[in-house]
Amino acid sequence: MKRATGTLAKVLYSSANISNSLTAQFFSTFILFYYVDTLKMSPALAGLGMAIYGIWNGINDPLLGQLSDRTRTRWGRRIPYVLFGTIPLALAFWLVWVPPTQSPGLLFAWFMGAIFLYDTLYTLVVLNWTALFPEMYPSLAERSSVSVIRQVMAIIGMIIGTALPPMLGDAIGWGTTAGIFAVVAALFLGLSLLGSYENPAHAEKAGLALWPALKATFANRSFVTFVTASMLIQFTFVLLTGTIPFYAKYVLGADSFMTTMLLGIIFVMALPLVGMWGRLTIRWGPRTTMMVAAALFGLLLIPFAFVEGVVGGLVTAAMVAIGLSGLLVLFDIFIADIVDEDELKTGVRREGMYFGIHGLMIRLGISLQALITGQVLSRTGYSADLTVQPAGALTGLRLLMTVVPIAAIALAIVAIWLYPLHGQRLTAMRKAAELRAAR
Numbered sequence: 001m002k003r004a005t006g007t008l009a010k011v012l013y014s015s016a017n018i019s020n021s022l023t024a025q026f027f028s029t030f031i032l033f034y035y036v037d038t039l040k041m042s043p044a045l046a047g048l049g050m051a052i053y054g055i056w057n058g059i060n061d062p063l064l065g066q067l068s069d070r071t072r073t074r075w076g077r078r079i080p081y082v083l084f085g086t087i088p089l090a091l092a093f094w095l096v097w098v099p100p101t102q103s104p105g106l107l108f109a110w111f112m113g114a115i116f117l118y119d120t121l122y123t124l125v126v127l128n129w130t131a132l133f134p135e136m137y138p139s140l141a142e143r144s145s146v147s148v149i150r151q152v153m154a155i156i157g158m159i160i161g162t163a164l165p166p167m168l169g170d171a172i173g174w175g176t177t178a179g180i181f182a183v184v185a186a187l188f189l190g191l192s193l194l195g196s197y198e199n200p201a202h203a204e205k206a207g208l209a210l211w212p213a214l215k216a217t218f219a220n221r222s223f224v225t226f227v228t229a230s231m232l233i234q235f236t237f238v239l240l241t242g243t244i245p246f247y248a249k250y251v252l253g254a255d256s257f258m259t260t261m262l263l264g265i266i267f268v269m270a271l272p273l274v275g276m277w278g279r280l281t282i283r284w285g286p287r288t289t290m291m292v293a294a295a296l297f298g299l300l301l302i303p304f305a306f307v308e309g310v311v312g313g314l315v316t317a318a319m320v321a322i323g324l325s326g327l328l329v330l331f332d333i334f335i336a337d338i339v340d341e342d343e344l345k346t347g348v349r350r351e352g353m354y355f356g357i358h359g360l361m362i363r364l365g366i367s368l369q370a371l372i373t374g375q376v377l378s379r380t381g382y383s384a385d386l387t388v389q390p391a392g393a394l395t396g397l398r399l400l401m402t403v404v405p406i407a408a409i410a411l412a413i414v415a416i417w418l419y420p421l422h423g424q425r426l427t428a429m430r431k432a433a434e435l436r437a438a439r
Helices: 006-015 016-038 043-070 080-096 104-136 142-163 165-171 175-194 210-218 221-251 256-286 286-299 311-346 351-379 392-402 403-417 422-438
Strands: none
Touching: 006 016, 006 043, 006 142, 006 175, 006 286, 016 043, 016 080, 016 104, 016 142, 016 165, 016 175, 016 221, 043 104, 043 210, 080 104, 080 175, 080 221, 104 142, 104 175, 104 311, 104 351, 142 175, 142 256, 142 311, 165 175, 165 256, 210 221, 210 311, 210 351, 221 256, 221 286, 221 311, 221 351, 221 392, 221 403, 256 286, 256 311, 256 351, 286 311, 311 351, 311 422, 351 392, 392 403
């Protein structure tokens, strides 16, 4: 089939974000809830497993990013990984949710093996799909408009991946639910290839070797400040979505349907707001826009410390969407600018390494969330065998919804304030990048 062009190509390329967000949100939101609350794994053991998983990400994300940057095939550097990795990724995702045993030792072994396999394939496929973005869309206007489309698709995936599982898991089982989601994810990743292309000129140079590539990446102040802020913000995302199933069930007294509503309303309300944040990004620039969105996001979490019923939880969740929708638009725009600046310094395009390290930091955030959540649940008296949790556990869940993420957001705002690639420096860099591309 002939590759699509224009707006259709942008929509097709962006549609993979349905897959990426669906599987990632399902995983980050429910992995602890499923293994701890449903399968009765020890919270501390599950948290330990996720911490080990974070260490694995410290190895595989940069390596796979470097592999992508140095790949040379007749089909391109990035596209072959998406083409040939999609089906294995879908299968690995399904395996996470179908452990063959609940024996504690064997369950933990399956848990570790399945999440390691899934995450490695997720990195391999999604990193390469994401790395196409700066190459395909070089201008801020294009990046902002495509980022909005991508985030609309991402929010659709988030709604499916966070809102539907509580009901579907009860009705048809978690394994069947995961199987359906795996098929949907494979379908949209496949469709994205119809709107994807690569610039052959970017593959003409061999790129940097691993150690020089790592040194150049971590010596880049723009990237270090951004990725610190991004990790802290992504940590709050997974902390909130991972805590909400516990918070809704035990603090608000919600059933599975209302838990679905609580998770879904955040992303449903975010959907119409991403266009507004895309326009603000062009007007204010990425740095200012992110600081404003992050501040709103943090402030709007405060009511979770006090609300008592489901209605209050729904209203608060809807308000949180105002800040969250802005943050969703911005991450890839920052990295695209950083990659352009890096090319002016190194002479090569290194999207794979930058998106790989960024993916590592996101996964570290997931591991940190699991470790903190596991420790809080263990130390405050939570028990999966109780239908009513003790007061200490309820307080711990409120802290996980407010104090911990607000502290992380405050640190993220400091990091992004230190981000140097803005104002006149950003304008000069973009002009230099445009001149280089025109040669």
